[in-house]
Amino acid sequence: MSNYSINSDSIKFLEKYLNEFSPTGHENEGQKIWINYISSYVEKIQTDLYGTSVGIINPNSPYKLIIEAHVDEISWYVNYITEEGIIYVSRNGGSDHQIAPSKRVIIHTEKGFVHGVFGWPAIHTRKPFEEKSPNIDNIFIDIGVSSKNEAINMGVHVGCVITYPDQFFIMNRNYFVSRALDNKIGGFIIAEVAKMIIENNIDLKFGLYIVNSVQEEVGLKGAKMISKIIQPNVSIVTDVTHDTCIPMIDKKIQGDIKCGLGPVIGYAPSIHKNIRELIINTANSKKISFQRLVSSRSTGTDVDAFAYSNKGVLSALISIPLKYMHTTVEMVHKKDIEQTILLIFETLQVINNENKFFID
Known part of the structure; x- marks a missing residue:
């Protein structure tokens, strides 16, 4: 199993990225910071008309896998x-x-x-x-x-x-606190996955599209557009989900999720069983702790846009437990971030080595 821990350079990127303003429909300044960071780890950068940004590794492959987050903040x-x-x-x-x-x-x-x-x-x-x-x-x-x-x-x-002008800080060493962790923490995660692929000299047999979408907060708009452009075979979406162990939340309705216990693997009609089970099997084999969450009709995330686009895309959702969503003091646990980066990195290697979901 590979190792990953957030280092000081990564923290500097995350702080700069979170502190920049990226309101829905005006994401450009945040995207500039993200593109500048990820450009060292990809072969190609592309941006669509509304500002969704994509870093591509192995752009000439006919088989395309997306890992995705969204940049816009409320x-x-x-x-x-x-x-x-x-x-x-x-x-x-x-x-x-x-x-x-x-x-x-x-x-x-x-x-x-x-x-x-x-x-x-x-x-x-x-x-x-x-x-x-x-x-x-x-x-x-x-x-x-x-x-x-x-x-x-x-x-x-x-x-x-x-x-809001509120800025990033670290609380009690383990918690990252900021506005816009929903879902710039996902943008950080997928950028770090790209970094790990390059630093570990992984030779991908498919095209990896690292996508930072716009306008998720108003109806998954950026994901809908970019999916039609890329036409991927597989998508693994990151977003945040509620830590339900804080006061005034009913676990019978919202599920039982807690910061620090690992990434959350989703169950919903838009989440394809095969890709979800591959992620779960990878987590188990690599001893990565994870949690499970059910979404009854829709996930409310970009996975719904990717899954039902084009002729259908094999899609899954990995979420980060988060406290106080849509406030200026959103909180995530450092361990959950690190474990999610590892889980996506290890899952991509399984797909790469076993040629899962792609036809020779």
């Missing part, structure tokens, strides 16, 4: 500016209205960043029996102006994207 749009300069918002992806009050924000304008805050009325001003919860109708942003014209003169207009 965000907000400026939706309405009052005459007093208060800004109301619309979601760009599944942004959580309940965490918004008192959060700092950055509004992306053609004139540069405009800083602001999600305001909220002080507790002293609220009637005890008429408490209002934060929702999309009442959360608002204050950028320190007194009129709509003042906001417009700063470059703010309807349609500007809004992100």
Whole structure:
């Protein structure tokens, strides 16, 4: 079995990648960082019209296997500016209205960043029996102006994207904490797999397409487009899934998943049994701990887009347990990241050595 541990150079890449803004529909700056890192480990880079980026090893092979993640992070749009300069918002992806009050924000304008805050009325001003919860109708942003014209003169207009400025840090040595771990941690994982292939001189018998898709958070859009372009035979998708051992989650509904116990192998109609069982057998033979999770109808990840594209693609899903999804303090365990990288790397070697899923 090969070994892998996250080193300081990899951490520097991950930190830079996570801290850069990549809101859905505006992923370009994050993609630049990812492409710059992965370009040393692939033979070819291609990018489609909407920004999905692909690093390719062995691009001339007729047999194509994708390992995939998505780069986009949830965000907000400026939706309405009052005459007093208060800004109301619309979601760009599944942004959580309940965490918004008192959060700092950055509004992306053609004139540069405009800083602001999600305001909220002080507790002293609220009637005890008429408490209002934060929702999309009442959360608002204050950028320190007194009129709509003042906001417009700063470059703010309807349609500007809004992100949170929270940045990456390591907590208690084992936990990586950041916004946008959903799913930039997947982009990190697939880049590290490519790195391992090159550093271990693996001679692939198929074309490996390392795909960092855009617009997953609004309906798997990037994966749908790139699958039609590449027309792969096999796809192994990475994403995050919920750690269900935190308070207020019902394991009977959400499953029993915990950070630190290994990658999560998915079961769903879009996940093909043969490729899933190959991954499980690889994990068992290489003594890589893993967990299992069922998705009833759809996984809600890019695996659904790949599986049902073209004439059908043999697809599987490997997820990373994550705490506090769609907040600015998403958390993943270092061990789960390392074990997922190893599992994908070892699975690719089994496919390579046994010529699984490809016809001579």
